[in-house]
Amino acid sequence: MSSQDQPHQISRTLRSFGESVFTEINRMAIQTNAVNLSQGCPDFDAPAFIREAAQEAINSGNNQYGPMGGATVLADAIVHDARDIMKMDIDAASEVTVTCGCTEAIAASILGILHEGDEVIIMDPAYDSYRPCLALANVASRSVTMKAPDFALDAAAIDAACSDRTRAIMINTPHNPTGRVFTRSELEALAEVCRRRDLIVFSDEVYNRMVFEGEHVSIASLPGMAERTITLCSLGKTFSVTGWKIGWSIAPPHLTAGIRAAHQFLTFGCAHPLQHAAAVALRNRADYYVQLVTNYRQRRDLLCEGLHRAGFSFNAPEGGYFVLCNHAHLGQPDDVAACRWLIEHAGVAAIPPSSFYADPTEGSQLMRFAFCKRIETIEAALERLGRL
Ligand SMILES: Cc1ncc(COP(=O)(O)O)c(C=O)c1O
Known part of the structure; x- marks a missing residue:
């Protein structure tokens, strides 16, 4: 038997997750030359200041392993960023861990803190790495679904879903894929449940700089929450450098100990020169953040207007960079069929979100x-959708 004919050897834990449908949609999009609005990464380049900072960092000798918890300059810049966006004073040495993207911060938090047999509440639809990471840690997940079209965060439903094994809850705001930005009162209601039940919160805030309606509230900043919250962040979304895979966690020292216990054996550290560039990027960027929101608001409005014209129904996203629509008017049995149909008949690729649900x-x-995406990309997609 040639090695190509060998049956795939995938651990029992990961086998059920299979190949991501995103990989298939992306492959179809490339094969058919579709306008690709599926992947959550920019089709334009990162700003010059961050690219130049990376070149400078490489040329000035930061090319060997950095400290396990992250380069000191970056940890200090994260403290500065957290003061601005989270409205919190944190300690660089004992509360920040720099990871290989937010994806590793999620994995290290789960693997380093939770025990086999614990249970975690997940809000569906949920980012696709949460469930496989929990499975790798032998931790059970229980889903509470946020219902379309409002996708409200229902603290009472979460409370009702908890058992005496529930140890943590995972949330994400601004939310992928619904576009929700949880309100202060939604988060306060959730915080009350977490304090009463002594739960840890994993709060994925990778889109924290992309808010169009309302305000970004870090649940860690609410009373009694800093000591039980792990805030998970990424450089990739804010500075259009998704390929750099620089992320971080912010957590009190007793939880950071667990995150670092896993991080030291998972990756130990991410690209050291890019950490130095990230430190430059995170300092004094108020004007950049205003421009970022202006640019994304323009793209959001353009896409929303076009999707409405093409017959899709949805609530406009309050944050992040996704629009989650109902596709009923396309007459397809489910989301995967509808996405395949859209590539074939309109030449536009989107993501089927059923894999975000248990x-x-x-x-x-x-x-x-x-x-x-570039304005031209969105216009090209809308032109094609308009022909349907
Ligand atoms: C909600 C959410 N969390 C985490 C990530 C992963 O971030 P990173 O690329 O920094 O690993 C993404 C990326 O799409 C995301 O949408």
């Missing part, structure tokens, strides 16, 4: 479009 039928009427 029960895929809950997402089967939905379709996700990304607007982290």
Whole structure:
């Protein structure tokens, strides 16, 4: 038997997750030359200041391993950033861990803090790495679904879903894929449940600089929450450098100890020169952040207007860079069929979000479009959708 004919050897834990449907959609999009609004990464380049900072960092000798918790300059810059966006004073040495993207921060937090047999509440639809990471840690997940079209965060439903094994809850705001920015009162209601039940919160805030309606509230900043919250962040979204994979966690020292216990054996550290560039990027960027929101708001409005014209129904996203639509008017049985159909008949690629749900039928009427794209790309997609 040639090595190509060998059956795939995938651990029992990961086998059920299979190949991501995103990989298939992306492959179809490339093969058919579709306008690609599926992937959540920009089709434009990162700003010059961050690219130049990376070149400078490489040329000035930061090319060997850095400290396990992250380069000191970056940890200090994260403290500065947290003061601005989270409204919190944190300690660089004992509360910040720099990781290989937010994806590693999620994995290290789960693997380093939770025990086999613990249970974690996940809000569906949920980013696709949460469930496999929990499975790798032998931790059970229980889903609470946020219902379309409002996708409200229902603290009472979360409370009702908790058992005596529940140890943590995972949230994400601004939210991928719904575009929700949880309100202060939604988060306060959740915080009350977490304090009463002594739960840890994993709060994924990678889109924290992309808010169009309302305000970004870090649940860690609410009373009694800093000591039980891990805030998970990424450089990739804010500075259009998704390929750099620089992320970080912010957590009190007793939780940071667990995160670092896993991080030291998972990756130990991410690209050291890029950490120095990230430190430059995170300092004094008030004007850049205003421009970022202006640019993304323009793209959001353009896409929303076009999708409405093409017959999709949805609530406009309050934050992040995705629009989650109902595709009923396309007449397809589910989201995967609808996305395949859209590539074939309109030449536009979107993401089928059923894999963001424990029960895929809950997402089967939905379709996700990304607007982290050039205006020309969005216009080209809308022109094609308009011909349907
Ligand atoms: C909600 C959410 N969390 C985490 C990530 C991963 O971030 P990173 O690329 O920094 O690993 C993404 C990327 O799409 C995301 O949408």
